[in-house]
Amino acid sequence: MARKPVLIFSVTAITAAIFAAGYFVGQDMYVGPRRDPRSWKESVYASDPNVQDAMQRWAAKDGISVDRAMATRSIEMMHFPDRDCVQFQIPTGSVGGVPIYCYRSDTSDLIGRPITKLIFEHSDVE
Numbered sequence: 797m798a799r800k801p802v803l804i805f806s807v808t809a810i811t812a813a814i815f816a817a818g819y820f821v822g823q824d825m826y827v828g829p830r831r832d833p834r835s836w837k838e839s840v841y842a843s844d845p846n847v848q849d850a851m852q853r854w855a856a857k858d859g860i861s862v863d864r865a866m867a868t869r870s871i872e873m874m875h876f877p878d879r880d881c882v883q884f885q886i887p888t889g890s891v892g893g894v895p896i897y898c899y900r901s902d903t904s905d906l907i908g909r910p911i912t913k914l915i916f917e918h919s920d921v922e
Contacts, residue, residue: 839871841882846912847871850882850897857919879915893921 841847855865869884881898898916 836866836869836871841871841873844873844882846880846897846899847873847882849899849914850884850895853897853914853917854884854895854919880912881916895919895921 836842839847851862851866855862858865866884868890869886872883872885874881874883879898879900881896883894883896885894886892896916896918897914899912900915901910901912
């Protein structure tokens with residue numbers, strides 16, 4: 797009769813040990829992007845005028861440099877028919893929000909370049 801509780805406890809303990817070992821091994825094998833403080837500078841979007849404007853706005857909220865504001869963030873772009881939006885993503889598992897800045901091209905200047913303006917901002921995220 798005493799064998800059944802011992803068996804249940806043993807199976808539970810072994811299962812918990814396997815789960816814990818798998819979790820920690822999985823953490824060591826994480827292949828997602830490692831955050832280098834300069835990684836945002838290597839983004840294909842870093843030189844985009846809308847991204848530059850959004851970075852300036854994001855840094856100005858805390859009164860810090862763009863380098864410091866973007867140190868742990870990556871740049872994501874979303875293109876919609878009526879707007880282009882910029883997001884500054886945080887690493888997986890981090891705490892904090894993701895600011896979003898959306899721009900629309902309304903007209904063009906005298907030499908045909910589009911003039912964009914900020915039409916939406918969601919940056920009260922921290």
